[in-house]
Amino acid sequence: MSKPPLPEAAVTMLEKANPAVITTLRSDGQPVSTATWYLWDDGRVLVNMDEARKRLRHVRDDPRVTLTVLDEGNWYTHVSLIGRVAEIRDDEDLADIDRLARHYLGEPYGRRDRRRVSAWIEIDRWHGWGSLKDSDQPG
Numbered sequence: 092m093s094k095p096p097l098p099e100a101a102v103t104m105l106e107k108a109n110p111a112v113i114t115t116l117r118s119d120g121q122p123v124s125t126a127t128w129y130l131w132d133d134g135r136v137l138v139n140m141d142e143a144r145k146r147l148r149h150v151r152d153d154p155r156v157t158l159t160v161l162d163e164g165n166w167y168t169h170v171s172l173i174g175r176v177a178e179i180r181d182d183e184d185l186a187d188i189d190r191l192a193r194h195y196l197g198e199p200y201g202r203r204d205r206r207r208v209s210a211w212i213e214i215d216r217w218h219g220w221g222s223l224k225d226s227d228q229p230g
Contacts, residue, residue, distance in 0.1 A: 092173065092216040092217065092218045092225075092226070093216065093217055093218070093219075093225045093226075094215070094216055094217075095134065095214050095215075095216075095217065096134070097170075097214075097217055098223075098225075100222070100223060101170050101217070101219055101223050102131065104160070104162055104168070104170065104223065105131040105136075105160055105170065106131050107163065108128075108163075108194050108195045109160050109161055109162060109163045110126070110160070110161045110163060110166075111126070111127055111128070111129045111158055111159065111160045111161070112124050112125065112126055112127065112158070112159050113125055113127045113129075113138060113146065113156055113157070113158050114156060114157040114158075114159075115146045115149035115150055115153070115156055116149060116152075116153045116155060117149060118149075118152055118153075123145070123146065123149065125146055127158075128191040128192075128194070128195050129158060129160065129191075130190060130191055130194055132211065134214070135177070135211045135212060135213055135214070136158055136172060136174075136211065136212040136214070137187060137190070137191070137209060137210075137211055137212075138158075138209070138210050138212065139182060139187050139188045139191055139207055139208065139209050139210070140207065140208050140210070141205050141206070141207060141208075142181075142205070142206040142207065142208050143205075147179075147208055147210075150176040150179065150210055151179065154175040154176040154177070155174075155175050156173075156174060156175065156176060156212055157171055157172065157173050157174075158171070158172045158174075158212060159171045159172075160172070162221065162222075162223075165221060165222070167220065167221040168219075168220065168221025168222045168223055169219070169220050169221060169223070170217060170218070170219045170220075170223055171217065171218045171219075172212065172214045172217050173214070173215055173216045173217065173218070174212050174213050174214040174215045174216070175212065175213060175215065176210045176211065176212055176213075177211055177212070177213040178210065178211040179208060179209070179210045179211075180208070180209055181206065181207075181208055181209075182206075182207040182208060182209045185199075185200060185203065185207055187207070187209040188200040188207045188209075
């Protein structure tokens with residue numbers, strides 16, 4: 092695994108609206124993976140959750156997470172970002188979920204009747220595969 096900063100090719104991929112899965116840890120240590128929207132945000136990653144989501148409780152209890160992003164055009168190429176949630180705050184005016192929805196859907200987030208919470212992931216290590224392979228492991 093490599094340490095940041097990520098190479099430009101990985102950043103270029105992460106700037107796109109690719110499929111992603113976030114893994115959090117339950118209080119008993121069991122990992123839980125969930126599909127999620129993400130946004131590359133100047134070296135950190137923004138994710139957003141409904142306030143009732145279990146993964147919000149998970150990251151409040153244990154901030155360690157992994158986000159795996161699959162290149163939409165070639166899922167063999169992917170990047171896993173290993174880090175921790177460094178900041179959590181209420182998305183009072185839904186500006187962050189709107190940023191994510193515009194990134195993925197091209198329009199603001201439709202559901203306006205639920206409270207949302209934003210979290211920023213700081214990257215400790217990363218691992219790439221496919222065209223973004225960052226190790227000498229056999230491919």
